[in-house]
Amino acid sequence: MLLQDLLNATVLGSIYLLFSMGMALTWGTIGILNFAHGAVFMFSAFVAHLMLKLLPLPGAVLIGLAAVTGALLSVLIQKLVFAPISKRAKNHRAAEIQILIGGIGVAAILVSTVEIATRNSAFSFGEAASLGPGTVEVAGLRIGSTVATVLALALILGAGLIWWMKKSRRGLALRAIGVNPETASLMGVNQSRLAVGTMAVGGALAGLAGAMLTLHLVALSPQSGDGFLIKAFAIIVLGGLGSMTGVVLGSFVLAFSETFVILYGSGSWASAVSFGLIFLFLLVRPQGILGKLEVRRT
Incomplete structure (x- = not known):
């Protein structure tokens, strides 16, 4: 059914959006290309999975737990890895390369930890985790509680983050750092504090996306974050680095393109x-799509 396929593509785009917003936020503002973002996405869901084994937690609590885990983990990565690298690097370009390598190293540690713990098999929340009543049918569309939650979160958080970046004082400060960090520092912007807060928000969005994907697809594998990291690159390039509205458009363009390929072509071509x-x-x-050309004058 065409409408059901369109709904499925919209859900996929919503999960892409939740994941990509966090990566786009850190890359487009504080200049951190966080290669550990995909591992944080997976590891946060895994922590929620472990907690579910200890306590009979509902789905909403698992989502919150994954978001908090992602935020805390990203703050630790910033404090223990990225910030020290930035301070010791010879220049900005060297810092970018070293942060990229550091993120790969952190990701490898997180992925290997989960591979050992799960014996490299998929993990899930099980049937005990639920967000509400089962599937309901509306105008011929089958809409489950997880689907409705994903769509609502993507709409609220996407619109909220765009508004916050454009209207709030800290959002404007972050945009100033993204344009010219030296000038922003001279204007009194505390870059180190904003970097920690930005990493926390990005990590929370990654953890949220990980939990929602686990609930939607039933299970995740330790390597699930790798594929999403590649897709996030595509989405940010499509939308334009520095444009959160572009990330929204890029997420749904990619999701609908992949769905079209799967439905009318071969699923092996989706990636x-x-x-x-x-x-x-x-x-x-x-x-x-919405990015602007950078003009350099010498």
């Missing part, structure tokens, strides 16, 4: 869509 869209936009519009 290739991510790279294909990246190549296309790098050639035709390298700044993305």
